[in-house]
Every structure is written in structure tokens, then in C-alpha cells.
Amino acid sequence: MSEVTVLKIGGSVLTDRSKERTLKLREINRIAKEIASVGVRDLIIVHGAGSFGHPQAKRFDLDVPGKCSYETIIIHNVVKELNRIFIEKLAENGMLVVPVHPLNCTISREGRLENMMTDQIRLMLKNDIVPVFHGDVIMDRIWGRAILSGDQIVAHIAKCLNAGRVGIGTNVDGIMDGKKVMDVITPEEFCGVKKLLKGSKDVDVTGGMASKANELFKLAEEGISSHVFNASKKGLVINFLSGERNFGTIIRGD
């Protein structure tokens, strides 16, 4: 197995977060084409739920601990729908992709991913298949059920498979210090940036940029760097997959 690349595409890139279950079909198409055009080997894709999960989860109070119910399953089905559509577009562009639904292979403890089966993922990569994960509701040892963010998945799988490259495609230019994109964040700066992001207003059921950065800082502490960039800007997914690094924010894992 060559170096594994993990690419996350945020739910806000693929869907219109302001309206429930609204696709950005043109964007989904573009992103699928960009990913397929580079043809990276040993690629794992993770996508967020966007309007196929967040508003519903909020309505059903799934962002607080609580018993597993019919609503839990509705959320699972809704985000699966987005997954199906995204996968269809990737396949149309010639990619050998399979869905991986975290509810089926992951459990958490008080909202933190505790265990994920990865043998099947390693075999998919060995067979030139691209697994496509999504944010999901999963079974939780303590709470009954929990929301699992795409970012938690990225951090976990990148660590398990010792990923060489981790890209987080969002709808912002990177991690911001006021109006300026931070080019690089080194481990020494993590504490300061955490404080900075705490005031951020962009908060969804998985915690927005503060929570995203938190996952990536933890990953960096394991020695794995990541790269936050704007996937809504044409060409940047290609640039990331091609190994360019002169855009967005690099979170340094050294």
C-alpha cells in the first residue's frame, strides 16, 4: 500500500445549509470531476452531512445525549441519500467507489469515536476501491446514540492508516485569524488558535470550525499534518490532491 490520502469534503460544499435537503448539484458534479481527474491511489473520501442531517439533527435534539429512537434512523437515512448521490457522481466519472456507513462499523463513547473496523477499508484500498464515508448517527456505549462528525472520522482513519496526506475541503479559505488566513499552524500555536476559534459563530451540530480544528490538532499531536482549504473554490481539490500546499492552512504535525 502506498501512502494513504484522506480527503474530507464539507457538507456546506455539497449542500445548501440554509434549506433542508438541498443539494448543490453543480458543486457535487465539479468536486466529483476534480477528484476523479487526479486519480490518486489509496484515497479515502469522507463527506459531511450539510442540509442532509444537520437541521434534522437539531430539530430532533440529536445534538444532546439521548435515547436511540426512530428519529435517529431518519437522520441516518437522510445522510445516506446524500452519500448515494455523491457516490453516483464519482462513479459516473469513472471511480470505483463504495459507500461506508459509520453506523455499520463504528461505535462511540460519550460522543467520541471509540472503535471503527478498518480491515475492510484496508482491503478496499488494496483492491483499488475508494471508500466514501459520511458523518452519521452511530451507536454510543453510554448515550445510546451519538452524532459522529466527518471530522472525527477523518482524524480516526488518518491515524489508523497512518495517512500521508489529509485534506479538509470546507467553504472557507482556511483557519482565520481575524480576516487573514493562517498559512501554517504549528503545535506551539494550537492553544492560542483554540481560544481564537471559541468565539466563532459558525456552529452546527458537530461544533463548526472550533471543533474541526480540535480534531486536527489532536491528529497533529499524533504526528500527522492536515490541510484546511476552500473546496468551494474551483481547482483547489485538484491542487490538494496533486500535492500543492501554497493555499489554505496547514496544521503541522511535527
Add this chain to the structure above:
Amino acid sequence: MSEVTVLKIGGSVLTDRSKERTLKLREINRIAKEIASVGVRDLIIVHGAGSFGHPQAKRFDLDVPGKCSYETIIIHNVVKELNRIFIEKLAENGMLVVPVHPLNCTISREGRLENMMTDQIRLMLKNDIVPVFHGDVIMDRIWGRAILSGDQIVAHIAKCLNAGRVGIGTNVDGIMDGKKVMDVITPEEFCGVKKLLKGSKDVDVTGGMASKANELFKLAEEGISSHVFNASKKGLVINFLSGERNFGTIIRGD
């Protein structure tokens, strides 16, 4: 957790095996109603693929070892469609059901199920959720991909969760000795019955009744009994779930 019940519904019960992708919708409805009406706790459902998998797998030569390809994924999608429809009917009848796709949580070695994550399944049961598995194509350590029969899933999960009851709903009255249904098969008789079934003509990509009996004999050797009955006959699913045993074939695990 109380005693776990595993119920398999054969693909021939839910679909018309003679025509590709043909549902027996009335039967699916009836079976869903029967299962829901008994309201068994700690239930795991497994269903076969029937015409949503077998003919396609045969056409694509998926019943022999070979590389993972686009066809593999088509089979997965087709059987998932049947799973979605069956689950919908179970949910319509008030059941809290979630799909479990073996491709996401299971791997095999030369066609034999080698590893399945079960922690998420235990948590589903703890949360009163009924997991619904299906026959699938999965990643195989040696072959690339393999077909995983519902019967292998039944035997594996029944063993892992030390199931108290295992029911195999097929479209025949039980395991036949000529034209007579065998009421009970004891471990001493396994060898003889294996020889008897070898000549059976009802063979699909997962091996028909001979292969089904083989899985159940292995399960019996682990001390777990199972019950093969005709789920196409009205009321027998209810009878099985209610604990009746005076029909079909009991494979004794003592």
C-alpha cells in the same frame, strides 16, 4: 440482554427468483407484519438476495474467485435496494429497524467469513433496535471479493451472540429426506444428511440447501440449534417467533 433470536428470511421468499429484480411485494408485506406482530426483543434479521443479487452475481461470474470490479459494487447496490424495501415495510409496521450492510463490517478469507464487527450490533439490541443484515459481496483477504451468503451471516452472528433461537425461513417445508420433511436432525445424522443433500438440484450462487445445512451443522457443533421452516406459508414466521417447534426441521445442537 435477554436471549438473542436470529431470523433469516430467504431471498426466494421475498423475491421471484425466476425474474431479475422482481419483488414479491405481498409476501414482503406479510412477512413484515408477521415479524412485527410478535414483537420479539433482541431480534436480528438476516435476508437473502434472491433475484436482487443471485442472477446478477452469476452473470458477472461473482460465484468464482476474482478481482474486485465495478460489477461487485453493482451487486452490492442491487441487494441494498431489496434491503431498503424490506426495512421500509418493517418500519411501516412499527419496528425500529436499521440496515447493516456486511460490506461495511465484515471480511472473508477465501469465501469464509473471517471477521465481523459486532459491538455496534450489541449496542443496537441494547437500544431496542432490530439490525437487518443481507447477503452481500464483501472484501476477501485472498480473493479480493467474495459472496457472503445470508446463511453464513446467520451462523456467525448466532455464534458470536450466543443466540437462543435461530430460525431459517425458506420456501420449502424443511430439510427433506426424499419427499418427507425431517422433523429433527441430530449431530449423529449430519454426515448422512450431507450426503443426501449433495445431489440436490436447487443450487444458487451460495450453494442452495446443501450449503445452508452445512452452515447450520457447523453452528450445531457449537451447541446452537436451528430451525428450518417454510416462511412462504402464512403464519409460520409468527409460530417460530412465538416459540413453537412442531413444524419444519430442527437441527439439534446438543
